[in-house]
Amino acid sequence: MDKTFDFEQVGKRMPYNVPDGFFDQLEQNVMAEITADNTATEKPKVKARTVKMTFRILLAAAAAVALFFVVTKNLPNDDTQADTFANVELAYNNLSNEDQEFLIEIYEEDVFMIENEEMDY
Amino acid sequence: MVNDKEIISVMRQNAEEGFQLLMASYKEPVYWHIRRLVVSHADAQDVAQETFVRIFRNFQQYNEANSFKAWIFRIATNEALRLLGKLKNSTMLSLDDVTADMLGTKADGHFDSSDAITMKLQQAILHLPAKQQLAFTLRYYDEMTYEEIAEVAGSTAASMKVSYNIAKEKIIAYMNNND
Numbered sequence: 001m002d003k004t005f006d007f008e009q010v011g012k013r014m015p016y017n018v019p020d021g022f023f024d025q026l027e028q029n030v031m032a033e034i035t036a037d038n039t040a041t042e043k044p045k046v047k048a049r050t051v052k053m054t055f056r057i058l059l060a061a062a063a064a065v066a067l068f069f070v071v072t073k074n075l076p077n078d079d080t081q082a083d084t085f086a087n088v089e090l091a092y093n094n095l096s097n098e099d100q101e102f103l104i105e106i107y108e109e110d111v112f113m114i115e116n117e118e119m120d121y
Numbered sequence: 122m123v124n125d126k127e128i129i130s131v132m133r134q135n136a137e138e139g140f141q142l143l144m145a146s147y148k149e150p151v152y153w154h155i156r157r158l159v160v161s162h163a164d165a166q167d168v169a170q171e172t173f174v175r176i177f178r179n180f181q182q183y184n185e186a187n188s189f190k191a192w193i194f195r196i197a198t199n200e201a202l203r204l205l206g207k208l209k210n211s212t213m214l215s216l217d218d219v220t221a222d223m224l225g226t227k228a229d230g231h232f233d234s235s236d237a238i239t240m241k242l243q244q245a246i247l248h249l250p251a252k253q254q255l256a257f258t259l260r261y262y263d264e265m266t267y268e269e270i271a272e273v274a275g276s277t278a279a280s281m282k283v284s285y286n287i288a289k290e291k292i293i294a295y296m297n298n299n300d
Contacts, residue, residue, distance in 0.1 A: 005296035012262055015233045015240040016156055026152065026166065027144045030173040034140065037178070 122146060125189040132180055140177050143193075148173070150263060151197045157246065157258050158201040162231040168204050172197045190265070191272035198255065198273055245295035249288050252276070256284035257292070 123142045132139025151172060156165040175196050183192050234240060246254055255274050259265045267278040267285070274281060 005293045007261075010239055010242050013236065013239045014153070014157070015236050015243055016153075016160075016162070017231050017233055018152075018162060019231065022166075023148050023152070026169060026173075027141075027148055029170055030144060030177075031137075031141070033170070033174050034137065034177050037174075038137075 129183075129185065129189060136177070136180065140180075143176070144173065147190075147193055151193060154194060154258065154263060155197050155201045157243070157262070158198070158254075159204055160247070164204055164208075168197070168200045172200045175200065187272055188269045191269040194259065194263070194265075194269075195273045195275075202251075241296060242292070245292040246288075248295060249291060252281075253284045253288035253291070256281045257288035260285050 123146055125146075128139055128142045128146065130139075131142055148169070152165060152169045155168045155172065156162065159165050159168060172193075176193055179196070183189065246257060249257065252274060256270055259270045259273060260267075265273070267282045270276075270281040270285075271278045276284075
């Protein structure tokens with residue numbers, strides 16, 4: 001018997017289905033991702049950066065204050081107390097090994113010297 | 122239902138509000154378009170989500186001289202093809218080894234094998250070369266014009282019309298000969 005397929009038999013039916021509530025969930029997921037995107041690329045990043053910078057500045061300030069006290073405490077007690085590198089070097093040399101290590105440690109961990117990927121926006 | 126011009130207009134004023142209108146209009150047709158290409162629900166879900174995020178992010182690149190619907194479907198198609206390209210065992214675009222079992226497996230449970238004729242039609246479609254598959258499904262299911270289909274496929278309307286007619290003939294032959 002001659003037979004010809006007729007698309008009307010099927011119409012737009014398909015053998016596929018989706019879980020209940022799937023399309024609402026899809027929309028929610030997409031909107032959540034977009035909202036997170038916007039949030040992450042606008043104000044919060046600026047805020048996060050500001051907080052990070054403030055923290056760094058505070059750390060640097062603390063390190064500077066610590067350095068000032070340690071160095072001035074050990075400066076030679078004479079009239080040539082000029083702000084020269086020689087004096088600083090001398091003061092450094094007069095420090096105990098522990099204090100010298102402490103200062104080196106501070107410089108090595110200088111927050112402005114640390115590379116941070118998150119800064120590349 | 123909101124039309125494309127309204128969606129575009131609202132998106133230009135308030136991106137998220139406009140995008141909600143877009144989602145309301147397109148989430149189902151875009152998902153089903155992707156699903157027909159990738160078969161698996163899980164894959165279609167991932168691709169659909171990525172598609173809509175890309176649509177949102179790239180909205181400024183949309184050229185109003187072209188069809189908005191075609192632009193959206195073009196992104197969806199590209200995302201689906203990207204996924205298929207990644208899947209080592211995908212036969213969707215070589216289209217030679219699609220069987221009922223495989224269709225069921227790829228549909229990962231969200232599949233009704235009891236409707237034999239619809240399953241067979243999908244097999245017939247999946248046997249087509251990619252261009253014909255695209256021409257047929259966009260015309261038959263999504264009722265696009267040949268001009269819109271051409272925008273989706275990056276081809277010409279005349280070429281897509283030929284592809285559609287060849288696809289239709291092949292499907293009829295498949296449906297008649299593969300019992």
